[in-house]
Amino acid sequence: PHTIYRKDYASPSFFVDTVEMGFDLDPDATIVATRLTMRRNPASRGKTLVLYGESLRLVALRMNGKALSKRAYTLGHGTLEIANPPDEVVLEIETVTQPSQNTSLMGLYVSNGNFFTQCEAEGFRKITFFPDRPDVMATYKVMLRADKEKYPVLLGNGNLVEQGDLGDGRHYAVWEDPFRKPSYLFALVAGNLVCQEETFRLQDGRDALLQVWVEEGNLDKTQHAMESLKNSIRWDEERFGLELDLDRFMIVAVSDFNMGAMENKGLNIFNTKYVLANPRIATDVDFANIESVVGHEYFHNWTGNRVTCRDWFQLSLKEGLTVFRDQEFSADMIGTDSGRAVKRIEDVRVLRQAQFPEDAGPMAHPVRPDSYVEINNFYTVTIYEKGSEVVRMYQTLLGRDGFRKGMDLYFQRHDGQAVECDDFRRAMADASGRNLDQFELWYSQAGTPRVTVATRYDEMSNIYTMSFTQSCPPTPGQPKKLPFHIPVAVGLLDSSGRDIPLRLQKGGTEGSSEGVHANDPAPTTMVLELTQQTQTFDFVGVLEQPVPSLLRNFSAPVVLEYDYTDAELGFLMANDSDPFNRWEAGQRLALRRMLSLVREVKQGAALDASLLDTALTDAFRVTLTDTSLDPAFRELALTLPSESVVAEQMEVVDPQAIHAVRRFLRRSLAQALRAEWLAAYEANLTPGEYSPDAESAGKRGLKNLALSYLLDLDESDGHQLAQSQYDAANNMTDRLSALGALVNSSAPGREDALARFYDEFENEALVIDKWFSLQAVSYNTDVEAVRALMRHPAFSLKNPNRARSLIFSFCSGNPAQFHAPDGSGYAYWAELVITLNALNPQVAARLARVMDRWRKYEPALQRNMRNALEDVAAAKSLSKDVLEVITKSLA
Numbered sequence: 001p002h003t004i005y006r007k008d009y010a011s012p013s014f015f016v017d018t019v020e021m022g023f024d025l026d027p028d029a030t031i032v033a034t035r036l037t038m039r040r041n042p043a044s045r046g047k048t049l050v051l052y053g054e055s056l057r058l059v060a061l062r063m064n065g066k067a068l069s070k071r072a073y074t075l076g077h078g079t080l081e082i083a084n085p086p087d088e089v090v091l092e093i094e095t096v097t098q099p100s101q102n103t104s105l106m107g108l109y110v111s112n113g114n115f116f117t118q119c120e121a122e123g124f125r126k127i128t129f130f131p132d133r134p135d136v137m138a139t140y141k142v143m144l145r146a147d148k149e150k151y152p153v154l155l156g157n158g159n160l161v162e163q164g165d166l167g168d169g170r171h172y173a174v175w176e177d178p179f180r181k182p183s184y185l186f187a188l189v190a191g192n193l194v195c196q197e198e199t200f201r202l203q204d205g206r207d208a209l210l211q212v213w214v215e216e217g218n219l220d221k222t223q224h225a226m227e228s229l230k231n232s233i234r235w236d237e238e239r240f241g242l243e244l245d246l247d248r249f250m251i252v253a254v255s256d257f258n259m260g261a262m263e264n265k266g267l268n269i270f271n272t273k274y275v276l277a278n279p280r281i282a283t284d285v286d287f288a289n290i291e292s293v294v295g296h297e298y299f300h301n302w303t304g305n306r307v308t309c310r311d312w313f314q315l316s317l318k319e320g321l322t323v324f325r326d327q328e329f330s331a332d333m334i335g336t337d338s339g340r341a342v343k344r345i346e347d348v349r350v351l352r353q354a355q356f357p358e359d360a361g362p363m364a365h366p367v368r369p370d371s372y373v374e375i376n377n378f379y380t381v382t383i384y385e386k387g388s389e390v391v392r393m394y395q396t397l398l399g400r401d402g403f404r405k406g407m408d409l410y411f412q413r414h415d416g417q418a419v420e421c422d423d424f425r426r427a428m429a430d431a432s433g434r435n436l437d438q439f440e441l442w443y444s445q446a447g448t449p450r451v452t453v454a455t456r457y458d459e460m461s462n463i464y465t466m467s468f469t470q471s472c473p474p475t476p477g478q479p480k481k482l483p484f485h486i487p488v489a490v491g492l493l494d495s496s497g498r499d500i501p502l503r504l505q506k507g508g509t510e511g512s513s514e515g516v517h518a519n520d521p522a523p524t525t526m527v528l529e530l531t532q533q534t535q536t537f538d539f540v541g542v543l544e545q546p547v548p549s550l551l552r553n554f555s556a557p558v559v560l561e562y563d564y565t566d567a568e569l570g571f572l573m574a575n576d577s578d579p580f581n582r583w584e585a586g587q588r589l590a591l592r593r594m595l596s597l598v599r600e601v602k603q604g605a606a607l608d609a610s611l612l613d614t615a616l617t618d619a620f621r622v623t624l625t626d627t628s629l630d631p632a633f634r635e636l637a638l639t640l641p642s643e644s645v646v647a648e649q650m651e652v653v654d655p656q657a658i659h660a661v662r663r664f665l666r667r668s669l670a671q672a673l674r675a676e677w678l679a680a681y682e683a684n685l686t687p688g689e690y691s692p693d694a695e696s697a698g699k700r701g702l703k704n705l706a707l708s709y710l711l712d713l714d715e716s717d718g719h720q721l722a723q724s725q726y727d728a729a730n731n732m733t734d735r736l737s738a739l740g741a742l743v744n745s746s747a748p749g750r751e752d753a754l755a756r757f758y759d760e761f762e763n764e765a766l767v768i769d770k771w772f773s774l775q776a777v778s779y780n781t782d783v784e785a786v787r788a789l790m791r792h793p794a795f796s797l798k799n800p801n802r803a804r805s806l807i808f809s810f811c812s813g814n815p816a817q818f819h820a821p822d823g824s825g826y827a828y829w830a831e832l833v834i835t836l837n838a839l840n841p842q843v844a845a846r847l848a849r850v851m852d853r854w855r856k857y858e859p860a861l862q863r864n865m866r867n868a869l870e871d872v873a874a875a876k877s878l879s880k881d882v883l884e885v886i887t888k889s890l891a
């Protein structure tokens, strides 16, 4: 397949000033008439006018009023080229597409009888021929025409300027978007939809019309999305001084969607999963996700739309920044310090669980990649989550105010432009007067840096020395790395657990005072700046041997290694003033125990109580019973590292051993702390009306964690507890947790509960997704059971949410069953990648990535995995999406 390189970027040969489009919407043949006014780019060396188009039937082509003969243009593979056009061109194009047959869900397609579009990254070329690249920005005026009865609602970007009847049972609407935008932000929606709407007063006094559009029957599920939208608008005004620039802002929910949501100008299109919620159908996690995704898409209006990307290599310019903004928004919405910490821990968990493995695998790429085959494969956790960590580091280095100054300068310089990651970095540097040249390596080097720390205490001089060494493992195409600019926030605890005021020795030690922010004469947290491979810092006036608290609040996306004793970890878990590191200490301790148990198992030991000391149980007991701690925090602290996080720590992965160890440890903790779990269960009931606020959600989270531990004992009182919670639940969080616990157990009522759940929610697609996925990840579900579920009448491969709920949940969320030694899980995976490839390449390519880490597994598993990968590689007519993933995996 053809690789595209960042170094080959060339500016477009023609710009487009205005786009006018007319759509005659018909599921089987939609006619699109497009009129482009274009002008030559004097700075470009290209002479040829290049347009892109895919799966289109070209009906007519006129240039400056004259029909172009077949000899005047060339239709290539996905391109239409006109050689030697004049400097000013008006191009008129007529194309036909077939939305009802479009299962790729890119371009114009039909979902439940309604029309939707998805254009990012390169879907606009499936609607018309166009210089479909983000550095071509134009204003759009669009007329939609359709059958009035079937498609009463016609929506486009920007403002509605005209609508009316066409007489023949058809009607029309004209939409005009006053802001220049790249084609990937184009959208239209047509169908039978209803909306909740509200007028909202903006900070500058203007009124904006806010709408949430859904299918009839879902109007009782829009309130939370609307609240989230209003909160997002307020937050961006207050935190960044950024206002809504349109009179109208619309969110539309669609059930067939490749990803979460899309930030089309003024017309955000959302997966139903991230819009629809009420207590009956949505969990606390759903409510929180909706808030963050609504925020994310809204924040794109400035970071992405007003200032966009020059080319797709710059994707993280908008995605990393916007994820950072949505994370900060969610944290501010909770408002409390412990709530902020909980949010931070959750975000870091995602990073470690998904991005660290990506960074260590065959698809590892820098935050600003150097090449790609299929851009859709690069909407990754590296671009999004690591990109957000990179943005967060600016804030850590410059402070909140310094970061805000950088943002202001960025918009002042680049509003209305398509720019690069470097432009963002320059704005941060120029606004603060800091040199951020070395910081560029965060964009250009892939891989997760390792920072190793050694310490020494000299009681004669009262000096405590920290030595840091950084390195970064090789990644594809990047064997050697240069040292990164790493902010490491540190603190020191005295023997009573209190923070020691920090003072660094002046001069002497290299890199000391310059790289340190110490406005306060003696702060208790200091940000040390690593810029070299090794660096040493001396803290003076340290009167006793301290315990170091390192990388507070996870100040950089690195792996930090330090030889803590078990006792120090227990001490930090109980005392660190930095809640992130309190959680981290517990995770380190748990991980250490899990890894040593896995070693024992592999040496043939039987998993029994004699293998366990009390350090972990004691530490868990302290946390579980400390009612001064936020329940949400306790839930996170009492959750063992996941099987995939443990797997990443191992040279050679044995998924069965890891699974056995984690279950054994859970059962041991359940046994040893049975009374405490029960007490926590009772103490965190949330009687009365359901509310998704963080405090109540935190209580439910801890209560349901307690329930799941108790059910791991698989005894009848636990079964009864889950059964009665299931029966009494007035919300989906409690209901689903109880069901999940039952399904993982051998409770006699489990089949019955599953059946009742299905019957009750048969008409709620998002809940049926949960029903599938809960079974897919159950300890008891093997690949045959998954195949049986695929034969269920409610299952469909064409709906991405449904496919993900069963297939992805099983392949990535049920490691012990998926990695069955006979290779049956891998054979299933190969079969499904091939089947999905024909329907929807993007969904197939995501599934293909499940095998990323195959080289890390035991030899016998590896052989089976390689066979499965090769089966896919040998399949006919693979999309470039799947081909790129498989080729890189096998390389």
Ligand code: B3K
Pocket: 120, 121, 259, 261, 262, 263, 296, 297, 300, 319, 376, 379
């Ligand atoms: N920008 C879109 C992602 C589009 C993915 C295209 N394959 C959603 C988001 O990040 O907000």
Ligand code: ZN
Pocket: 296, 300, 318, 319, 322
């Ligand atoms: Zn985004």
